[in-house]
Amino acid sequence: MKTFIKTIFKCISNNKSRFISMSLIILVGICFVTGLGGITPKVENSLNEALTTANAPDIILKTRNQLGFTQGEIENLNRIDDIDVEFITSFDQTTDSSLRTISLDFKNNKINKLKLIDGSFPSSEREVCVERNSNTIKERKIGEYITYNNISFKVVGIIENPLIFTMDGDINEIDNSRLDTILYFNKNSNLPLTTAYIKLNSLNNHSYFKNDYIDIVNDNISILSNKLNNENYVYLTLKETKSYAFITEIDDKIDVIAIMFPIFFIAVVALVILTTMTRLILDERKIIGCYKSLGYNNISILGKYIIYATSCAFLGITVGLISGAYILPNIIYNVFKKILFLPKITSKINVTLGIYSAIFMFVAIILVTFYVAWKEIKEKPANLFQAKAPKAGKTILLEKIAFIWSKLSFKYKSCYRNIFRYKGRLAMIVLSVLGSTALVMAGLGLYNISSKPITINGVAFDMGNSIKYVSVAAIIFALILTILVIYNITNMNISERNREIATLKVLGYKDYEVCSYIFREIIQISIIGVILGIPSGILILYLIMKFLDFGSLSDIKLISYFLTGVLVITFIIIVDLLLIRKIKKVNMNDSLKSLE
Structure with missing residues (x-):
């Protein structure tokens, strides 16, 4: 048995290039899937930690009464068990500019804790803090004076409101315009209390971004509404705040991409593994025959190839999960900072999608x-010791089109006969290139539609670089996969x-002629894959857009179709150039060896 185990390691050693290329292909696939699936958890966990620290409200209760909450209403709210309440004054105005004023007790600010970025909180009636500047909110400096209601106020501090974390700021509740200024005053007893921040004690340890969070809050709103029984109240959840709605919308779209892309990614990887293992086992037919002659049972022989394949899978999956958990989510998180005010990145990682994909990949392998192994193993040793007879040449369809066939030179006639003689090889190369091309096309198309704004609660928001950089990641990983797939197949x-290459050399073919002979076939088969891959990529993109409910095929730029073909064919040529050395190293004496 020890000797048999040694042959497993010898198999890996003798097929190092196959082993490494298979491991790398699996690694790239799992890394991409894990990374894509870890983006939204990384963003949501980071924001959840910040919102938890700020004790963000679960319910925002507003009164329609212009005089604010009455003393009796305030007492009723404070008497309700299992909730904490904090009252503020908030008014939106559109007179001179889109403005919001908020008045609160800074010393007792326990719910939706405002973070002081610079300066200090107001200590007198003529001092004010302002919201940090963004794409829409004006930049104010400490020491600057702001005139409000014909009264001049000194800016003493810059505030970070936990509920406002998009670069597009917030929306004026009167006319849906963008707020350009938010002023924070110290609490004034003469002003009516218009808003109540309510924190549900039952949700203290519940994530703000958990799937059931909003549903639980809505259930509590129903209970609270029955208790208060006041038609003047408006109940809002975090979903009605623009920043929370924006990030959940973006995350939902990324989650769709994270589910759709990996399906096709894994399919391409599985196809390449099928091709590679088929070739490996065909190359070892005589060795399998030798094992059977020595008395090894079919299960033991099968185990050798299962161990080989699963070793590749284990190596690729392990490195893919570890690298995918950190690389892509961390890169995209930093990109998100261009459209969001994000806190310090969380140390938590999420590899759920990667693990599911890894299990599927492992089982598929x-x-x-x-x-592929069982088909050979079940044959008799005598048959296994004999090499499979080469396929007989047949008249191909192109030969029947005389006016085309007669004008082709010998090298092209030979090329096309070889292409269609081995239909299995043709199908495998076409499908592999098709899959890789489709992923590149889908990535470029996604890049085109990512610049479109999204509408949330009737307001257009710019997604900026969020989806764009996800699509760039998809393109890069698709191109890496393309390189590995083409290298592996070539x-x-x-x-x-x-044997065929060695024979050509014996017949006097020069190195460049032999290379042309081999690569001519591969490039032409690959071009078929590219031509079929572009419409396949459009189909993938159509399915993604359908689930996203965002963008249309008309948004795809013409350059993307052209660029897809150019990129894939360029990488095919580069890979072929890298493999010229392998053809040159083929020994001519191999052509004289017996097949028996």
């Missing part, structure tokens, strides 16, 4: 290996045609 194609 075992099933694929079992399928390398395999050269290996299985060593």
Whole structure:
């Protein structure tokens, strides 16, 4: 048994390039899936930690009464069990500019704690704090004077409101315009209390972004509404605040992309694994025959190839999960800072999608290996020791079109005969290139539609670089996968045609002629894959847009179609150039070896 185990390691050693390329392909697939699935948890967990620290309200209660809450209403709210309440004064105005004024007790600010970025809180009636500047909110400096209601107020502090974390600021409740100034005054007993921040004690340890959070809050609103029984009250959840609505909308769209893209990514990876394992097992037919002659049972022989495949999978999955959990989420998080005021990034990681994909990938690899290996293992040793007869040449369809076929040179006639002679090889290369091209096309199309604004509660918000950089990540990973797929398939194609290449050299073909002979076929097959891959990518993009409920195919720029083909074909040519050395190293004596 020890000897048999040694042969497993020898198999890995003898097929290092296959082992490494398979591991890298799995790594790239799992890294991308894990990273994409970890973006929204990273953003939401970071924001949740900040909102928890600020003790953000679960319910925002507003009164329609212009005189604010009455003393009796305030007492009723304070008497309700399991809630904490804090009252403020908040007015929106549109007279001179889009302005909001908030008056609160800074010393006893326990709910929705305002964070002082610079300066100090107001200590007199003629002092004021302002909201930090953003794309829409004007920049104010400490020491600057602001005139409000014909009274001059000195700016003494810059405030960070936990409920406002988009660069687009907040919306004026009167006319839906963008607020350009938010003023924070010290509490004045003469002003009516118009807003109550309510914190539900039952949700103290509940994430603000958990799926059931808003539903639980709405259930509590129903209970609270029955207790208060006041038609002048307006109950709002965080979902009605513009920043929270914006981030949940963006996260929902990224989650759709995180589910849709990996499906096709994993499909391409699985196809390449199928091709690679098929070739490996065909190359080891004689070794399998030898095992059977020595008395090894079918399960033991099958185990060798299962171990080989799962070793690749384990290595690729492990490194993919670890790298994917940190690289992509951290990059996209920093990109999000261009459209959001984000807190310090959380140390928490989420690899749920990566683990599900890894399990699926692992099972798929075992099933694929079992399928391709069992077909050979169940044969008799005598048959396994004999090389499979090469496929007989047949008249191809193109030969029947005389006016085209007669004008082709010998090298192209030979090329097309070889392409259509091995239909299995043709299908595998076409499908692999098709899948890679489709992912690149979908990524570029997603990049095109990412510049469109989204509408939330009737207000347009610019997504900025959020979806754009996710699409860039998809394009980069798709191109990396394309390089690995093309390298793997081309390398395999050269290996299985060593005898043919050696024969050509014996017949006097020069190195560049032999390279042209091999790569001509691969490039032309790949072009078929590219041509079919572009519409396939559009189909993937259509499905993504359908689930996103955002964008249309008309938003895809013409350059994206052209760029997809150019990028994929360029990488195919680069990979082919890198593999010229492998063709040159083929020994001519191989052509003289017996097939038996």
